Amino acid sequence: MKILTRYVLKHFFWVFGIALFGFGGIYVVVDFFEKLDDILEKKAAAMDAVLYFAYKVPAILAQGIPIAALLATLIGLGILQRNREIMALRAAGLRAWAYAGPMVLASLTLVVVTFMAGETLGRSLNRKAADLWQEKIEKKDVQLGFLQENVWYHSQDYFLQARTYDAATKVFQGVSIYELDEQFRLRRRLDAQRLIWAESSWRAEKGTVLAYKGGMAQHQAFEHMDMALALHPKDLAVAAALPEELRWDLLYGYTKKLGAEGYNTVPYRVELHMRVATAFATLILGLIGVSLGLHLGHRGGIALGIALGLGLTFAYLVLLQIGASFARSEILPVALGVWMPNGLFAAIGAALWVRAPQ
Amino acid sequence: MQNLWPSLTALNLSVWGAWRNMGWTLYRYLMLDQLIPASLCFLGLLMILVTGRLMQFLKYLTAASVSATDILIVMALALPKLALYALPMASLMGTVLAFVRLSADNEIIAMRSAGISFRQMAPAVLTLALALTAVSFYTSVRLLPTANRELKSALRSLSRAVIPALLQEGRFIDTLPNMVFFFQHVDTSASTVRGVLIHDARNPQTRVTITAREAVIRERSEGNNEVVLHMQDGMLSRMGRDLKTSQIITFQSYDLVLSLDALLGSGKEVSWKRGEMSLAELRTALAQTQDRRYALEWHKRLALPFACLVLGMAAAPFGVLFAQGRRMTGITLSIALFLAYYLLLSAGNALGEQRLVPAAFGIWMPNAVTASVATSLWVKAHRQ
Numbered sequence: 001m002k003i004l005t006r007y008v009l010k011h012f013f014w015v016f017g018i019a020l021f022g023f024g025g026i027y028v029v030v031d032f033f034e035k036l037d038d039i040l041e042k043k044a045a046a047m048d049a050v051l052y053f054a055y056k057v058p059a060i061l062a063q064g065i066p067i068a069a070l071l072a073t074l075i076g077l078g079i080l081q082r083n084r085e086i087m088a089l090r091a092a093g094l095r096a097w098a099y100a101g102p103m104v105l106a107s108l109t110l111v112v113v114t115f116m117a118g119e120t121l122g123r124s125l126n127r128k129a130a131d132l133w134q135e136k137i138e139k140k141d142v143q144l145g146f147l148q149e150n151v152w153y154h155s156q157d158y159f160l161q162a163r164t165y166d167a168a169t170k171v172f173q174g175v176s177i178y179e180l181d182e183q184f185r186l187r188r189r190l191d192a193q194r195l196i197w198a199e200s201s202w203r204a205e206k207g208t209v210l211a212y213k214g215g216m217a218q219h220q221a222f223e224h225m226d227m228a229l230a231l232h233p234k235d236l237a238v239a240a241a242l243p244e245e246l247r248w249d250l251l252y253g254y255t256k257k258l259g260a261e262g263y264n265t266v267p268y269r270v271e272l273h274m275r276v277a278t279a280f281a282t283l284i285l286g287l288i289g290v291s292l293g294l295h296l297g298h299r300g301g302i303a304l305g306i307a308l309g310l311g312l313t314f315a316y317l318v319l320l321q322i323g324a325s326f327a328r329s330e331i332l333p334v335a336l337g338v339w340m341p342n343g344l345f346a347a348i349g350a351a352l353w354v355r356a357p358q
Numbered sequence: 359m360q361n362l363w364p365s366l367t368a369l370n371l372s373v374w375g376a377w378r379n380m381g382w383t384l385y386r387y388l389m390l391d392q393l394i395p396a397s398l399c400f401l402g403l404l405m406i407l408v409t410g411r412l413m414q415f416l417k418y419l420t421a422a423s424v425s426a427t428d429i430l431i432v433m434a435l436a437l438p439k440l441a442l443y444a445l446p447m448a449s450l451m452g453t454v455l456a457f458v459r460l461s462a463d464n465e466i467i468a469m470r471s472a473g474i475s476f477r478q479m480a481p482a483v484l485t486l487a488l489a490l491t492a493v494s495f496y497t498s499v500r501l502l503p504t505a506n507r508e509l510k511s512a513l514r515s516l517s518r519a520v521i522p523a524l525l526q527e528g529r530f531i532d533t534l535p536n537m538v539f540f541f542q543h544v545d546t547s548a549s550t551v552r553g554v555l556i557h558d559a560r561n562p563q564t565r566v567t568i569t570a571r572e573a574v575i576r577e578r579s580e581g582n583n584e585v586v587l588h589m590q591d592g593m594l595s596r597m598g599r600d601l602k603t604s605q606i607i608t609f610q611s612y613d614l615v616l617s618l619d620a621l622l623g624s625g626k627e628v629s630w631k632r633g634e635m636s637l638a639e640l641r642t643a644l645a646q647t648q649d650r651r652y653a654l655e656w657h658k659r660l661a662l663p664f665a666c667l668v669l670g671m672a673a674a675p676f677g678v679l680f681a682q683g684r685r686m687t688g689i690t691l692s693i694a695l696f697l698a699y700y701l702l703l704s705a706g707n708a709l710g711e712q713r714l715v716p717a718a719f720g721i722w723m724p725n726a727v728t729a730s731v732a733t734s735l736w737v738k739a740h741r742q
Contacts, residue, residue: 014686022451022693026403027410029700030443036704037632040651040711067406152530152538159540159555176565176597184542184553184569186593191565191601208601212593217606258528267526303394310402317409329546 004089005102011079012103016072023064028053031060048136055129058122065114066278070285070309073103077293078302096358100290107286115279119248127245155230162195170197170233175204177227186212195227202227248275266334270327273338277320284345288312291352316345384474388482391460396452396486403444408433428512435509438501442662445494447696449487449670454692457677458685466678476740479674487670494663499637502659506634521549521577521585534616536560541573549575554589556614568594568614587614650717654710657721665699668728675735679742695731699724 032053039049077100080086089099151165151172163174172195179188192207204225211218246254255268292305319341327337412433460466470476524531527544537560542553554573558566570592578584589612596605632655635643640659644652672695676688702724710720 018686018689018693021690022447023406025693025697026443026447027407029697030407030440032704033443033700036707040708046708063410064406067402152540154530154540161538161557176567178555178567178569180555180569183571184555184592185571186567186569186595186606189567189595189597191597193601206601208597208604210595210597210604210606212606215608217604219604221601265528267529303398306398306402310398310405314405314409318412321409321412 004094004099008076008080008099008102009106011076012072012106014072015075016068019068019071020061020064023068024057024061027060027064028057031056044136048132052129052132052136055125055132058117059126059129062114062118062122065110066281066285067313069107069110069282070289070313071306073107073286073289074293074305074309075302076103077290078296078305081293081296082302096294096353096356100294103290104283104287107283110282110286111279114282115276118275118279123245123247153231158229160229160231171195175207177229188212190225190227192225197233202229202231248272266330267328269334270324270338273327273334274324277338277342280342281316281320284316284342284349285309285313287349288345288352291349291356294356294358295352312345312348316341319344381478384469384479385482385485388456388460388479389485392452392456392482392486394452395455396448396490399451399455400441400444400448403447404437404440407440407444408436411436432509432512435505435512438497438505439509441497442494442502445490445497445663446665446669446699449490449666450673450692450696451689452486453483453670453673454677454689457674458688459677461678462682462685476675476678476742477736480736483671483674487667490666490670491663494666495660498659498663503634503636503639510634521575524575524585525549525551537616551575554587554592556587563599565597565599566594567596568592568612570612585616585618587616588612589614650711650713653717654707654721657718658707661721661725662703664725665728668725668732669696669699672728672732672735675732675739678739679735695728699728702727 077086080099086099151160151162153160157179159178159180160172161176161178162172165172173193175190175192175195177188177190178186179190181187189210190204190207191210192204194205196203196205204222204227206223207225208219208221209225211220251268251272255265255272258268259265289309292309296302296305320338323332323337323339323341326332327334331337332340457466466476469479524539525541525544525546527541529540531539531541536558538557540555541551544551550572551574552572554568554570556568558568568589570589572591573587573589576586576588578586590610592609592612594605594607594609594612596603598604632640632643632651635652635655637656637659640652640656643649644656669692673692676692676695677685678688680688703721706715706720706723708720709715710717715723
């Protein structure tokens with residue numbers, strides 16, 4: 001690595017670290033005091049509360065990275081401008097790319113890091129935090145939903161609902177299985193106390209079958225019944241989580257499967273695009289920061305740069321959210337709604353760069 | 359000797375006049391230097407905190423009954439609460455950044471060599487800190503309870519827009535407690551669905567499942583808020599908990615009426631939470647219930663604004679105590695002080711709740727600790 005690159009990056013990461021520390025700090029404080037009443041009211045253990053916030057830190061930091069990148073490029077370049085170092089570099093015949101390029105590349109690296117860290121660490125820890133909140137702090141029975149407490153699963157021709165599913169023993173408790181025809185008429189309903197994975201297929205224990213044929217209902221109790229369900233325990237790993245909590249590649253597979261079954265997959269496709277698009281926010285804000293920084297003279301002006309930068313950031317983030325909600329409600333095509341703000345602001349950043357004194 | 363006295367007096371007067379002039383210039387200069395980073399920091403933080411919440415508000419934007427104006431109102435109502443956190447941070451960062459710059463540009467050294475001690479810069483720092491404290495005080499005592507109340511009812515009316523939450527295709531929707539809906543195909547524009555499965559667990563003794571070919575979803579808001587699912591061509595099956603009794607009913611048309619008031623609680627609030635009470639109401643509630651938490655909240659309203667004062671005052675020495683090349687340390691330490699303040703506050707709050715210390719002590723302690731830190735830092739910077 002060139003000495004100059006190292007020097008510029010040192011400035012960048014110094015400011016980046018402090019900005020992230022400040023942002024993360026205030027965010028945790030706000031979050032903490034918002035929830036303090038709940039924590040005290042429910043008499044939660046202090047350790048649980050601490051763990052809860054520790055789990056949330058990565059997700060909070062991931063939200064702060066784009067803004068920290070903006071500040072790091074603006075202030076980092078601003079300091080170099082103020083110390084007349086940029087002037088010296090220009091006098092030595094270097095173009096803007098030589099001293100501002102490393103910052104843009106650092107932002108690009110952060111995009112990859114943010115995305116990967118968010119998918120691996122952030123998402124699972126966030127889930128842990130939510131579970132901990134439900135179990136240890138709220139101490140309430142989990143409501144119906146996708147949670148392991150109340151599993152719902154559907155395939156082409158049946159719906160399955162169970163009170164609990166234990167992934168370790170592969171046992172459902174309190175199961176209802178509904179077989180429907182294409183008109184959504186109930187053909188058969190099976191309720192059983194347990195549904196057990198036996199080697200290669202499912203077996204229901206202690207239950208009843210309610211069948212409806214030709215206008216007559218038949219009720220029949222059973223002790224054991226082998227079930228031919230097109231369902232493998234590994235499918236349930238996906239069914240147990242809310243789609244928002246799935247890793248990107250799993251969600252992609254899930255979305256394809258849903259699409260193949262003829263369901264509307266727009267919300268999931270928006271989610272898939274949004275995860276990538278928000279990671280790119282770091283690059284775009286970094287580019288805007290660098291371009292504004294190049295416009296700053298050596299006579300200060302950092303404050304003006306930051307004011308402009310924050311204004312642009314605000315517009316960008318709001319537009320990103322609005323684009324996503326338009327995509328969700330199918331006013332715009334998914335890719336267009338999600339990526340339009342990115343395209344627009346990348347263009348603004350590039351235009352600022354081109355017009356900057358090189 | 360006789361001639362010396364008048365000339366000395368004249369010299370004294372001219373020095374005093376020069377100092378008065380310079381003092382005023384210096385004061386204005388320092389004020390402006392702090393004001394710019396402080397206001398930037400304040401606006402930046404507000405922006406970051408608001409966009410963080412934007413996500414949860416915007417999901418209602420596409421609901422038919424919610425306009426962009428509603429979203430803007432909700433965001434504006436969330437501002438006072440967020441401003442209470444952003445103001446102390448702005449006071450702290452504005453001052454520390456201003457003094458880091460003064461020190462980096464050797465202006466502090468220039469002032470000292472001109473005979474201006476660090477202590478003489480106090481009025482400018484104090485003015486900004488007091489101004490922010492006043493703004494914070496007004497926010498905490500006046501704006502906060504009103505805005506929190508308004509926010510609560512605004513959010514409630516938003517969250518009662520149940521229909522958009524229900525109109526999702528191919529997923530299990532558990533917006534309403536103890537019920538799960540599944541719609542195979544959804545036409546959002548007409549609020550009609552095809553392929554309906556509804557699981558109703560409101561009565562724990564029976565598991566009721568309704569399936570239907572199609573349904574229309576309507577909202578009725580006159581009188582009490584209701585959502586009506588008008589289903590066609592379907593079946594209702596019931597299974598007792600013991601799995602011994604069962605029922606199947608086929609229907610041509612069936613209306614499932616869900617009262618939102620019964621499911622989500624009535625929209626009319628009779629009691630406010632502590633964060634939504636004014637100071638007088640907190641006092642009354644304390645007198646009636648003798649609950650420590652009202653006392654803690656009352657003190658918090660008065661004590662928190664002073665965070666702007668003590669943190670702002672502590673920030674100035676952080677800007678000048680560190681030599682060239684270690685200036686970032688000052689900024690990092692001041693952020694750490696901000697976190698320490700709130701850590702102390704939550705500790706004091708918990709101790710006050712446990713009745714281990716008086717409520718006033720628990721809440722005012724962080725101010726006292728930070729103030730003493732600020733004083734010792736000023737002494738240190740003055741002697742430097």
